[in-house]
Amino acid sequence: MKMECISVAGSGKMNEDAYATNQAEHLFAVVDGVSSLVPYENAAGQTGGAIAAQLVKQYVEEANGAQSLTELLADANLKLRECMKEEQIDLTKKDALWGAACALVRVSESHIEYAQTGDCMVFAVYADDTVRPLTYPQVSHLEQAAFAKWESGIQDGMRQRVELIEHCRDILVSNRYLANVAGGYGVINGEPACSEFLESGRINRIHLRALVLLTDGLFTPRPYGGPEPKWEDTVLPIIHKGLQRYTDELLLLENGDPECLHYVRFKKSDDKTGMVLYFS
Known part of the structure; x- marks a missing residue:
């Protein structure tokens, strides 16, 4: 198995993404930190999202034994809750919580296990270039309302x-209060309900060419007024060009639209983390 990884800071203060590799346990993950809407930085200048992402990364890389993937993420969630308590974060206010989305896989000789929360994605790519999404971006139904309002602002002359x-x-802000509740989305944010919204599964490796794990900063953006890109528009260029070249081209596109007037997104460049596992 060959592996290609990348993690690039976006236009924010720091990279709140991370990736994790645990070769001994055959575990691989991408993590997207989610900062609180209530501003927070520790003594080292790390945001809550960066702390959460590094905590999940550490949990994956230090894992051992027969723990299931959902148990691993649920335990990381409880550890994050302890960290926030130590920093006297008000755990009753969802907009004050630190968080992380995560896509995690375990690779064996005959099959792949996966677990996910938030909008990180895992794709299986087969020998004939068929792209099979194993996960679902859980926040997409909530983002649509925000994107529609953003587009209405552009139409009203905001630039x-x-x-x-x-x-x-x-x-x-209201979307944050839909974390880990019915009709909302799952996220690792210290809430006990997080474990109820973790998704997981298992596939076999027959004709499997590669696994692609991505945070949302690497998704191909939709042009305003244009059709929603298919997952193949993101995944196949990564497989054919390589993760680095795909990322460079995406950054070029984003840098040409710094005010986010032509492509759907909330910031010029989101943090971008990806991992490709190539199978012989």
């Missing part, structure tokens, strides 16, 4: 990203 973010802030 600054900062202005557009403020225009959509009410939706972004």
Whole structure:
């Protein structure tokens, strides 16, 4: 098995993404940290999202034994809760919680196990270039309302990203309160209910060419007014060009649209983390 990994900071203060490899246990993961809407930084200048992502990374890389993938993520969630308690974070306020989305796989000779929460994705790519999404971006139904309001702001003449973010802030805040509840989305944020919203599964490796794990910063963006890209538009260029070249081309596109007026997203560049596992 060959592996290609990348993690690139976006236009924020720091990279709140991470990836994890645990060769001894055949575990691999990408993690997307989610900062609280209530500003927080520790003494080292790390945001809550960065702390959460590094905690999950460490949990995966230090895992051992026969623990299931969902048990591993649930335990990481409890550890995150302890960390927030130590920092006196108000755990009753969802907008103050640190969080992380994660896509995690365990590779064996005959099959692949996976677990996921949030909007990190795992794709199986077969020998004939068939792309099979194993996971679902759990926040997509909530983002649509925010994107629609963003687009309405553009139509009303707004041309600054900062202005557009403020225009959509009410939706972004209300979405945080839908974490780990019915009709909302799953996320690792210290809430006990997190374990109820973890997704998991298992596939065999017949004709499997590669596994692709991505945080949402690497998804091909939709042009405003254009069709939603298919997963193949993201995954196959990564397989054919390589993760580095795909990322470079995506950054070029984003840098040409710094105010987010032409392609659907909330910031010029989100953090980007990906991992490709190639099988012979």
